[in-house]
Amino acid sequence: MEFAPFLLLDTDSPLESLQSECQKRAISTDNVQCLLQKHHITLSDPNLPSHALLDDTLYHTNSFTLRQSCDILVRPKLIDSTYTLTLSSDKDKVFMRCLDSFIALDEMEQELCAQVGADLAMLGVILRDIQSLHARLQELLRAIKREPKMREQEFCIMESSVYIPPSPMRFRFLPQESYQALHQAQARSFFSDESIPPPSKIEEAFYGVDSGELVGVYEFGDGGVAGRNLLGEYCTPSATKQRIIPSEQEHITHKAYDDRIEYFSQVQGFIALHNQFTAPFAKKSHNTGEQADIFCFYTLPSSPLKSTQTPPLLGGIQAHITLSIESSDSSIDALGDGVYIEAEHIEISGDLGSSTTIKARHLVINGATHKSSKILTQSAKILTHRGLLITQDCTIKNVDSGKIYAKSARIQEARASSIYAKSIHIDRLRSANSCHFSTQLQVQEIPKSHGDDNALIFSLLGSSDYRDYLYNARAYHRDKSQTLARIDSTLNALLPKLSSAQVFLQKLQGFTKEQQAIALKEAKFSQTYAESLLLIKLYKATLARKNALQKSLHTLAHTTIPALQTRLANARLCIGNVLGFENYAHIQKLELGPSEIMSESLLLEYNKSAVITIAKVKEPSGQASTPNAQASLDSSASLDSSSLDSSASHTPLIHLKVEQ
Known part of the structure; x- marks a missing residue:
């Protein structure tokens, strides 16, 4: 929204003055930018020395009142603010947080100080030591220039001294x-x-x-x-x-x-x-x-736990608590519906009711879990599992319509279940299972009776380490995509002014040195010159940030993530005998977004054993290997890959290999 800039002069209520003036001019306060031009603080006691504002001993007394008046320039907002200011609830601190789209330029220092000064005045903050405020803002700019990740931090830019x-x-x-x-x-x-x-x-x-x-x-x-x-x-x-x-x-x-x-x-x-x-x-x-x-303390009853008599028992793992729960009557669940318990060691003799939750370090269940049960543990031994199990290692006699996330899983019989693990060992694989593994899957037998429609999937999602990495990659991609949208908005706002600035500077270049010197002595001309230089430099810096982010996101999605597939190279699928039908081995395509796409599928031959491995696709001679394939996996590491080759590769890097 275009309007002629105007001044709020000698106002001690800048926010009210701004709202009133904008209302008169039919301007939304969302479309203005305020810059502090000057301010003055008047003390009610005329006998106080001039340095009383900066003298903590004099200032922090109750012997006077003060009034702050400001001159504030109000002009059309060119771009959205790239920082936020927060006054603490006790009004003793002001915090500044920069958005990811914040651009740190030395040339912006003066304007940033003026803008922050106006924002603080709008909050009612007394600017008794403006030099210290400017010094902190300069320090902030230098810190972000040295390390761009500092944008993510919250800076205290003002604090009460006493x-x-x-x-x-x-x-x-x-x-x-x-x-x-x-x-x-x-x-x-x-x-x-x-x-x-x-x-x-x-x-x-x-x-x-x-x-x-x-x-x-x-x-x-x-x-x-x-x-x-x-x-x-x-x-x-x-x-x-x-x-x-x-x-x-x-x-x-x-x-x-x-x-x-x-x-x-x-x-x-x-x-x-x-x-x-x-x-x-x-x-x-x-x-x-x-x-x-x-x-108050809770004492566990000797009988089975019922939800009406058992509160949620939390934090028992850290307290090293051991629980032993038993139901002597097979018709009564050892854990009643809705019971929620946590302990370091838990042993249960009996079944679990619906919506039960268990968290433990070591768990033994001599019974059956419910299809709505949720279990989180480091190690688990279970007779029959039907619900959700998240664990490091588990040994289960029968998995029936259950879901398992594990590092290692040993199962006697699986039916209609979903299993994600690095290593999986199954004695009998019944029908309609999906097994995602990243290292090894051993199946002794897919039986003739009810041994059909299984999906045996080579997938990095079988590893919790890679799932953590992909979680961070998705979050990084989402956050940086939002930053790109803000940067695009900034560039679109700067573009109309850019051509005017370029025309002005080209006109100035046509002057002789003597003419330039004379022109720049004129205040308005000099101000236009400084604003034009700043505008062009800001546009170039913003455009460079956009290009770097686009390259980083493209590399992440099309090079880094696909290249991780090569880490399946040592994975192995071994099946003793296949007697069922429509059983497939797959390679799951790894993508940044949610995907169930298989890059390759292979039907397992009936009445034969099978050993299937992963082989790397041979690259054309002279082509460099994918740069990220052997990078160390660190789910907490930075995902900024702008220095890598960003050429997209749609050719599979691995394929299934049937060993004789």
Whole structure:
């Protein structure tokens, strides 16, 4: 939107002035850019020395009030802002975060300082030390130029030099805090069902603790330090609240310090804070009143666990808890419907009900899981599995319509199941299974009866390492594609002004040196010259960033990801005897986006054994090998591959080979 630039003069309420002036001119505030021209701070006490603003001893007193007035230039917004500013809730800090499309140019320093200054004035921030602010912005620009990844960080560009906000009195339940932090770190996964969500009734949860573990901290807080916040408001310390007297409780001991009380569990078990949600499951009932430091423990019954009597039991792995659960009646599930438990070692004798969830380090189930069961464990031994299992190693007698993600899986009989693993060993492969493996699949027999329609798939998705890598690759591609869209928007906005700037500079080049010197002494001409140079340099830098990102994304999608296929070269499929029909060996094509495309398929011959391996396609003489094929796999490494050959390759790099 085009309009003539205008000035907000001597305003002490810049945001209100901007809104009022834009309303008069029928301009949306979303279409303007504000630049701070100058500002002035007036103190109510005329006897204060001129340096009082920069003297913390004088400034952080309650002896005066202050007024900040600003002159702000308002002009049409050419491009969207590439940074955000956030004032802390206590108004003692300002944080700046740059978007990925932010371009760091030395020539932009002056304009960036003016723009940030105006934004801060709009927030009501007192600019008492503008030189320090400019120095921090210069430091930020230099840091991003040295290391572009610094854009992702949040920078504190202003902070109160004396005032410290009060910290409130609070009680912290540490087992819950630790569990939530751990779950957030584990939440991501390549497949949507490869992670297990927390329980629906998490407010009822009890958390595993070990004997002697610190379970709670009552922090007394403090009143803070008096002084002025960033808005120039004088803040006094909060009154000190009366400290609590620690509750005396069974299995809980405490230590009192000057600033806190620490609570320790004397036993191993599952603990919660006593409240309306946990009280029905508590070993003992308490009358808590308003006291926040009342704990309660849950004692597991000797009978099977029922959802009506069993709260979610979380964090038992870290607390090294062992659970043994048994149902003596085959008609009653050992784990009732909806039960959610976690422990380091779990042994279950009996079946699982619907919607049950188990997390463990080591798990033994002498029974059957339900088709809606979800299990996450390092090692598992199960009689019959029907639900979801995420594990490192598993030994299962019968998999029936189940799904498994594993590093290594040994199965006696599989039927209508989906298995992802590096290494899979199956004695009898019944019908309608899909086995994704990255290293080895051994099948002793595909029987004549119910041994049809199996898909045996050479796939890097059988490896959790490659799934993690592809998860990061997809996230990188998605984020950088969004950055490209913002960069395109910037280029489109700059383009109309670019031709005018080029015409102006070409006109200036036609002047003699004497004429140029005379012209540049004129303020308006000199300003147009500086703006034209900045515009052209910004356009070139933005275009270069776009080209680099496009090359990086093209390389990732068409070279890096396809080249990973060659890592299947040592994978091997061995089948003792094929007596069923329509059983196929496949190579799954690896792509950046979701894909079930097979690059090659081979029908297994009836009544024959089979040994199938992967062979690399021979490259034409003189053609260099694919640069990424032997790169080290690191799912946390940078995926910026702009230095690699970005030529797309649609020719398969590997193929199936039947050994005699």
